Amino acid sequence: MATEYGQRTRPPGHPARRPLLPPALGAPVAGRTFREFAYLLVSLPLSIVTFTYAVTMTALGAGLLVTFLGVPVLAAALAGCRGLGVLERARARGLLGLDVAEPQPVRAAKSGAMAWIGAVLKSGTSWRSLLYAVLHLPWAVFAFTVSVTFWSVGWSLLTYPLWRWVFPAYLGVDGIQVYGEEGGQGGIYLDTPFEIGATAALGLLVTLVTPWLIRALTTVDRVLVAGLLGASRLDARVGELESDRGAVVDTAAADLRRIERELRDGAQARLSGLAADLGLAREKLHDDPREAARLVDEAHGEVKVALRELRDLARGIHPAVLTDRGLDAALSALAARCPVPVRVEVELPERPAQAVEGIAYFTVSELLQNVGRHSGAGTASVDVWRVGDRLLLQVTDDGRGGADPAAGTGLAGLAERLGAVDGVLDVDSPAGGPTRVTAELPWRG
Structure with missing residues (x-):
């Protein structure tokens, strides 16, 4: 067994790099937060396109099922949803760091368009992709609305002391109007130092909460992508068994090569030498009996060594x-x-x-x-x-x-x-x- 002891990827006692800010304070400016927020932003337009395509094509295919045209249209709808699923898995991999196993491709038992259509319609991955396209739109609308609201409100309030001059300079009012009549008569504005500070403090609180809210929202997206667009348990098990079968075949082949090498270099070589010594002893049996006896004695020792090597080899195969x-x-x-x-x-x-x-x-x-x-x-x-x-x-x-x-x-x-x-x-x-x-x-x- 060729495992090396004493080798480590990191020297012992080497301290890990610590973040500059605690996680609670650094979350609003962390790269993960921006990637997850970008994922939620892009989800809405993509889900609208996906939902429109899925519902339109499925309804068209279902309506045409009274004729033969409905079957290929429905297969095209499912195939398109599978293709959109590829895009969604890539987006989740790039922005959420979610590595979802690819589902099994469409495998038709026979060649031809009809066999492919039948395989698409029978594939569970196709129908799960359609279900994802339908379910993701309402969730994307909710997640987009919540994330954008909290993100914009939090950063706007937090930076209010920097841009509050916009209101008196361009709108003719003292600040953000909290309460009052239309036209600005008798209103309550955030314009005093205390009110400005309280607004920034509230913005800081919302800004600190927003990353964890975004993380909770993307957790639902992770569940949807992994559960509906990833490989099913059966597909995953089939892939695992195929990989295991390859490992078993490779292991068996390596064992056979080892046995063949040990037989060739060990017992086979000794038996070949033994045969040569016995042949030489037979030739010297009448002319030089003493030399023949010595050769037979050496051959006897070689037989014992060969038997021991064969015994060790058999023990290595199965004791x-x-x-x-x-x-x-x-x-x-x-x-x-x-x-x-x-x-x-x-x-x-x-x-x-x-x-x-x-x-x-x-x-x-x-x-x-x-x-x-x-x-x-x-x-x-x-x-x-x-x-x-x-x-x-x-x-x-x-x-x-x-x-x-x-x-x-x-x-x-x-x-x-x-x-x-x-x-x-x-x-x-x-x-x-x-x-x-x-x-x-x-x-x-």
Whole structure:
């Protein structure tokens, strides 16, 4: 396992950069606030276009369903909504930082226009995109009105001391009129120092509240985009299974290449040399029996070495002790071969499925190899237990720490293998240790 210990992306003790203003005070001028406000501003015109297109095309297609023309019109309406969904996902990604998984594309079982129309009409993503186009307009109107009102009122009141001269200079009144009759007779104006200060204070309060209000409004947009325009749970699961299948295929291919390489460079080479030595011994059997006996003795030693290598290779494929006696005995055998003293504790009410048991064994095997080669630990421990329908493994050592999956390929590759069977790998390895690696696997007993 090629994980490097002692490598960190940030030097230990390096302080993180602190913001110049506290979040509550810096929110009105934060980049996130301006991006989210821009999102709400653009949402209104886009939602009007989207709503108009969706309702018009859907109504036209539904009205023409009495003829055959209604079917392609309705498919065009759904396809257009899917296209607008692409724009909405890109807008949410750029302004809200929301990375929504792309839904499955339209896949027709056969080629041709009719097959494509049928696939569009059967796609759940198409109908969810239409639903988004219809529902988003009323929400966009509400969010636009609220955000623009609070934004404009807050900044206007906050900066009132700077621009209040506009009223007496150009309108002939003393300031903002709070109460009074038309024509400015008998009115109450914000023109005294106290009233101007109170107005600015109220503006400051509204300005400080506005970013959090905008954030709450965009949270609803995030839910709408992720729920209606993103991949469904079935699509996400299909994509995950396709990715896992690729990881399993790659892992199996790598294992086969490793076995082939070990056989070629180990047992096969020794057996080839053994055959040559035995042939030479047979030729010398009558002319030089002593030399023939020496060659046979060397061949006997080579046979023992080849058998040991084959036994080790077979143990690496699937150890017999794991099949016969389970994880407890197999992990104890692993711990005995580790150069670091290892405590093993297995608390399982029964044995899991053989496939899960094998993955658990090889996971602990790679982690213990990592401990022995890179950690510099004095002791280590292996704990295995079950929680609900999950099998948990934890390998802990008191070494130097600093194990980072991003710094090497060992832990990253192990995480991919576990992910292929719905497993999870968690690494906790601060600089200076200790290192604690926890693996979680489905039980599947």
